[in-house]
Each structure stands twice: as C-alpha cells, then as structure tokens.
Amino acid sequence: MIIEDNVDNRLLLQAILGDVYEVTEHPTGPEGLASLAAERPEIVLLDISLPGMDGVEVLRHIRADPEFRHLPVIAFTAHAMSSDRGKYLAHGFDDYITKPIVDETILLGSINRLLERVAA
Numbered sequence: 032m033i034i035e036d037n038v039d040n041r042l043l044l045q046a047i048l049g050d051v052y053e054v055t056e057h058p059t060g061p062e063g064l065a066s067l068a069a070e071r072p073e074i075v076l077l078d079i080s081l082p083g084m085d086g087v088e089v090l091r092h093i094r095a096d097p098e099f100r101h102l103p104v105i106a107f108t109a110h111a112m113s114s115d116r117g118k119y120l121a122h123g124f125d126d127y128i129t130k131p132i133v134d135e136t137i138l139l140g141s142i143n144r145l146l147e148r149v150a151a
C-alpha cells in the first residue's frame with residue numbers, strides 16, 4: 032500500500048513496484064487507513080508530508096490497531112536530513128526512504144528485507 036499525495040511520486044512508485052508487487056495507492060492518510068482492513072497490505076510505504084493527517088499520525092493510527100501493530104511501514108519523505116532517520120525509526124517506522132528516489136534498489140531492498148522479516 033502506498034499512501035502519498037503527490038501523483039508523480041505515486042506514478043514513479045507504481046513504475047518501480049508494479050511489476051513485482053500488487054500495489055494500491057491512496058492520496059491521503061484517512062483513505063489509506065480506511066482501506067487497511069479490506070486490502071490487508073503486507074507493507075505500507077507512507078509519505079510523511081500529507082495534507083491534513085501527516086504520516087506520523089497515520090502511523091500512530093496503524094499502530095493503535097492490534098491487527099496492524101506489526102505491519103511493516105516505511106517512512107517515505109523528502110526530509111533528508113541526517114538526523115531524520117533515527118527520528119522516524121523512533122516513531123515506530125520500520126525503515127526510512129528518502130525522496131527523490133535516486134537508486135530504486137534501495138527501496139526494493141528495504142521492502143524485501145521487511146517482507147522476509149515478516150515471513151521469518
């Protein structure tokens with residue numbers, strides 16, 4: 032599941048991931064949250080800068096639901112300051128990917144690692 036308000040970023044993610052994974056897209060946090068139970072994603076790629084409810088708050092809602100407490104969630108953000116990684120991991124994100132995506136193998140590697148961890 033991709034939760035990202037920028038359509039160009041959604042298109043890019045779809046292009047990178049669409050051949051390998053079944054991808055669903057939601058432009059806002061509430062729309063993504065409302066679809067969790069129906070879609071039952073294996074992993075969520077969550078933009079931080081979203082209109083209305085930001086990604087950190089969306090994550091809080093995901094973690095508050097016992098059913099999705101352990102769902103892997105990757106923070107996807109342009110806030111590429113060196114201190115941010117630890118900050119987002121401390122919020123409870125499982126990983127952190129910066130925009131723009133320069134090297135798609137980093138994204139694919141992160142997704143594969145988290146999915147393997149769930150399977151283990």
Ligand SMILES: [Mg+2]
Pocket residue numbers: 035036037078079080081082
């Ligand atoms: Mg955004």
